[in-house]
Amino acid sequence: MGHIKLTVAYDGTNYNGFQRQKNGVGVQQVLEGALTELCGEEILLKAAGRTDAGVHALGQVVSFSTAATVPASHIPRAIRHLLPKDIVVCQGKEVGEDFHARYSAKEKTYCYKIFLTDVVNPCLRNYAWEIKGCLDYKAMNEAAECLIGTHDFSAFRNSGSEMTTPIRTLTEAHWTQQGNELIFTITGNSFLYRMVRNIVGCLVKVGQRKITPDKFKKIMLAGERKAVGMAAPAQGLYLMHVQY
Amino acid sequence: MGHIKLTVAYDGTNYNGFQRQKNGVGVQQVLEGALTELCGEEILLKAAGRTDAGVHALGQVVSFSTAATVPASHIPRAIRHLLPKDIVVCQGKEVGEDFHARYSAKEKTYCYKIFLTDVVNPCLRNYAWEIKGCLDYKAMNEAAECLIGTHDFSAFRNSGSEMTTPIRTLTEAHWTQQGNELIFTITGNSFLYRMVRNIVGCLVKVGQRKITPDKFKKIMLAGERKAVGMAAPAQGLYLMHVQY
Numbered sequence: 001m002g003h004i005k006l007t008v009a010y011d012g013t014n015y016n017g018f019q020r021q022k023n024g025v026g027v028q029q030v031l032e033g034a035l036t037e038l039c040g041e042e043i044l045l046k047a048a049g050r051t052d053a054g055v056h057a058l059g060q061v062v063s064f065s066t067a068a069t070v071p072a073s074h075i076p077r078a079i080r081h082l083l084p085k086d087i088v089v090c091q092g093k094e095v096g097e098d099f100h101a102r103y104s105a106k107e108k109t110y111c112y113k114i115f116l117t118d119v120v121n122p123c124l125r126n127y128a129w130e131i132k133g134c135l136d137y138k139a140m141n142e143a144a145e146c147l148i149g150t151h152d153f154s155a156f157r158n159s160g161s162e163m164t165t166p167i168r169t170l171t172e173a174h175w176t177q178q179g180n181e182l183i184f185t186i187t188g189n190s191f192l193y194r195m196v197r198n199i200v201g202c203l204v205k206v207g208q209r210k211i212t213p214d215k216f217k218k219i220m221l222a223g224e225r226k227a228v229g230m231a232a233p234a235q236g237l238y239l240m241h242v243q244y
Numbered sequence: 245m246g247h248i249k250l251t252v253a254y255d256g257t258n259y260n261g262f263q264r265q266k267n268g269v270g271v272q273q274v275l276e277g278a279l280t281e282l283c284g285e286e287i288l289l290k291a292a293g294r295t296d297a298g299v300h301a302l303g304q305v306v307s308f309s310t311a312a313t314v315p316a317s318h319i320p321r322a323i324r325h326l327l328p329k330d331i332v333v334c335q336g337k338e339v340g341e342d343f344h345a346r347y348s349a350k351e352k353t354y355c356y357k358i359f360l361t362d363v364v365n366p367c368l369r370n371y372a373w374e375i376k377g378c379l380d381y382k383a384m385n386e387a388a389e390c391l392i393g394t395h396d397f398s399a400f401r402n403s404g405s406e407m408t409t410p411i412r413t414l415t416e417a418h419w420t421q422q423g424n425e426l427i428f429t430i431t432g433n434s435f436l437y438r439m440v441r442n443i444v445g446c447l448v449k450v451g452q453r454k455i456t457p458d459k460f461k462k463i464m465l466a467g468e469r470k471a472v473g474m475a476a477p478a479q480g481l482y483l484m485h486v487q488y
Contacts, residue, residue: 009363009364009365009366009367010366011366011367011369056366056367058363058365058367085366085369086366086369087366088364088366090363090364119253119302119334120253120332120334121253121302122253122254122255122329122330122331122332123253123255123300123302123371123482125255125329125330127367127371178422178423179422238367
């Protein structure tokens with residue numbers, strides 16, 4: 001009997017999110033199906049984070065217990081032919097019984113990818129947010145600075161997670177630019193429902209000079225979801241890494 | 245009656261190449277179907293280049309004649325809802341009767357995208373060639389230099405195009421590196437069947453130090469397809485631009 005931690009990458013395009021779904025297929029059920037076949041017993045997963053439909057992951061973490069004797073480090077190779085090409089198990093590791101993919105996580109890092117382009121590139125439609133024209137990248141970074149630290153992030157929370165406290169601690173929130181690509185990296189102890197996409201949507205308004213960095217800060221402090229506006233689309237979001 | 249030139253971008257992942265197919269669906273038939281609906285008469289396209297299954301295009305050019313009175317510049321917007329999201333008409337222009345998307349083309353530019361990574365990224369599986377480890381990018385550029393000019397490219401031709409001369413003129417062939425991404429840009433008056441992918445496959449062997457830049461040149465001059473080895477996979481190739 002072992003307790004196992006897997007690092008998983010997936011292209012979220014063809015899934016209705018990570019979690020097991022009533023409508024459509026979630027990444028979780030495909031992964032559980034393959035692990036069930038590999039281990040010869042029903043496997044149920046705990047996951048570090050639930051990603052929405054269309055959101056990708058390069059470093060999702062799941063954990064499970066099994067009586068099977070497959071060494072954890074062999075799982076990535078052994079499971080490859082049981083999984084579709086858009087789900088990849090990158091790493092397998094034996095962990096202590098007290099390890100829980102979600103509750104043991106200290107921090108999670110997400111990236112959000114924006115592509116600045118005047119001509120639509122159909123190869124990017126599922127992997128980035130394509131925006132016409134320019135964005136004031138310095139203003140976006142100036143605004144993002146106020147996110148660092150411990151705050152009430154109610155302004156960036158969609159309904160669906162009211163039971164938990166809106167207080168979260170972020171340790172990283174900045175944009176980098178490489179050619180026409182703008183990448184937002186954000187790290188925190190945990191995130192509210194739609195929080196990253198709501199933050200990115202509002203930071204893009206700063207980049208388009210529709211609101212100032214100072215106004216962004218006021219919106220955050222006021223805590224009103226309405227003032228934030230539209231969330232950034234799912235396809236630009238990547239769960240990159242979970243720290244334990 | 246007008247003669248129209250369209251610039252078209254497509255994600256080739258879900259198509260069996262550009263050309264109308266007996267097996268599977270080609271981009272051409274989807275585009276012809278949409279144009280036929282838009283123009284109210286059967287439209288048959290001439291295309292600048294045929295792309296293989298899985299190959300993408302950001303600047304494919306097609307031409308056709310129609311009695312319909314739709315202004316060419318309105319076509320990109322008018323056709324959008326008649327096309328799937330992986331095919332986009334970027335530009336429409338009225339041209340003279342003597343314009344032919346293929347025969348009027350002076351040069352074509354292709355790009356090939358390589359991603360250097362030790363961990364598989366399922367989001368890139370259809371859009372780049374993922375290679376583990378490093379590539380000697382300087383050696384690859386040194387080898388690529390010998391491609392410039394007018395040469396017999398028989399070494400890089402797959403069977404299927406023996407009827408045409410193997411002499412082609414290339415004006416551009418170089419690699420650029422941006423982070424973990426290596427991009428090969430190649431421009432020529434026309435290309436033999438699988439020529440770009442065979443060149444890239446052989447240049448990667450130079451990058452892996454399996455052959456020297458000098459050996460690459462000798463392989464080209466000897467004209468033997470066998471010495472070149474495996475073609476680079478389709479999913480990294482993009483038809484970027486057609487010059488007239």
